[in-house]
Amino acid sequence: MDDNQRHAFRKALQSWYRQNYRKLPWRETTDPYRIWVSEVMLQQTQVATVIGYFNRFIGRFPDISSLAQTDLQAVLKLWEGLGYYSRARNLHKAVRLLAASYDGRVPDTPEQFKQLPGVGDYINAAVQSIAFNRPLAVVDGNVKRVLARLFQIGTPVNQSGSHKAFQEVAQPLLDPDQPADFNQGMMELGALVCRPAHPQCDVCPVSLFCEAYASGSVDQFPRRVKKPPTPLRHMAMGVVRRNGRILMVQRHPDGFLGGMWEFPGGRVTGSLEPAEACVGGIKDAVNLNVAINRHLGQVRHAYTHFKLRLDLFLCRPGPGKVQLEGYESFRWILPGQLADLPLHKAVHKCLPALFDSLG
Ligand code: SF4
DSSP, X not given: OOHHXXXXXXXXXXXXXXXXXXXXXXXXXXXXXXXXXXXXXXXXXXXXXXXXXXXXXXXXXXXHHHHHTSXXXXXHHHHTTTOOHHHHHHHHHHHHHHHHHSTTOOOSSHHHHTTSTTOOHHHHHHHHHHHHOOOOOOOOHHHHHHHHHHTTOOSOTTSTTHHHXXXXXXXXXXXXTOHHHHXXXXXXXXXXXXXXXXXXXXXXXXGGGOHHHHHTOGGGOSOXXXXXXXXXXXXXXXXXXXXXXXXXXXXXXXXXXXXXXXXXXXXXXXXXXXXXXXXXXXXXXXXXXXXXXXXEEEEEEEOSSOEEEEEEEEEEEOSSOOOOSSSSEEEEEOGGGGGGSOBOHHHHHHHHHHHHHHO
C-alpha cells in the first residue's frame, strides 16, 4: 500500500469500528489498570467468557492498591476456571511492584511497562495504545488473520517466530494519530467480519484493500503448520480422608497450574495400574502410605499441550504425618471447605464423584 491507500484504509477501518464496536465493560473505561486486566484475561480466552470474570475481578479489586494488598490465593480463586494461571500470578506480582515502587500507577511508557512480569509484546502494545495512545501496533490471533488475508502473507500464523513477521507488517499500517481505535478496529474486524470461517467479505469495510479478496484466494489464508497430535497424560489422584477431613495439596507457584490446589497423586506410566500409581504418587509427594478403598471415577480434560485422563480413588491413610516432597503446601480440610480453595478444572470435574461418595 502507498501512503494514500494506507490513509484511506485507516479511515475506513476506524469509521467502521466507531459504528460497530461491541459495548464491552473494558471499553467503557479509560482506566489503564482496568484495560490492562481485560487484556491479560483476553489473551487465550474468548470475549464472552472474559466478561463475567472481568466484572467480578474489578468488583473485588477495583484498583492497583486493592489487588496488591490481596494474597495470591484470593486472586487465583477469582481466576479459577479461566485457565493459564501464570497470567494471574504475573499480574499480581506486577501490581505489587507498582504499589511498592511506582506510586501505584500503570507506567505510561512502553519501555517501563514492558519491564513488568507478564508484560510481553501483545500486552504492552494493547495497554499502551488503548490507555495512553502510544503508537504500537497490536498483533494477536485476529490481527494476524486479517493481515494474512489483506497482504496474502504466507508465513504460517501458528509458527514460532511468526509474530515478528506480522508485527513488521502491522506497524507501518497503524494510524500513529489514532492507535487506540486503529488497534481495536483491527481486532474487532477479525472477531466480527474477517472470521476464521466464512469471512463476511461482502460487508467488509476494507475489502477494497484486500489482496486475497481481489484474487479470490481468501480461503487459502491464513496458512498454518500442521501440529503433531496432542499427547495424552494419564494421572491418578487420591482423596485421602482422615477424621472426616480431606488432604489437599498446592502446586508449586511457578510451574504449570502454579498455586492451584488438587488431590495428591502421580502419573500412570509404563505397566503401572492407576491404583498403583496413585498409592506410589502419594507416597512420593507427601510421604503417606495409603490403601485404596475404591475407584471413584475417571475424568478427562484437554489442556493446550496435552490431554489429561485422571483416575480418582478414595484412599485410607496409614499413620504418620505429611511430609511434602512435590508440592508447595498442604491442608486437611472439611469437604465443605473445598469451595474456598482455587482448584483447577480437572479437580473441579472430580467433585461430583467425590461428593457422591461422601453421600
Ligand atoms: Fe477479511 Fe474478506 Fe475483509 Fe479481506 S475482504 S479483510 S478476507 S473480510
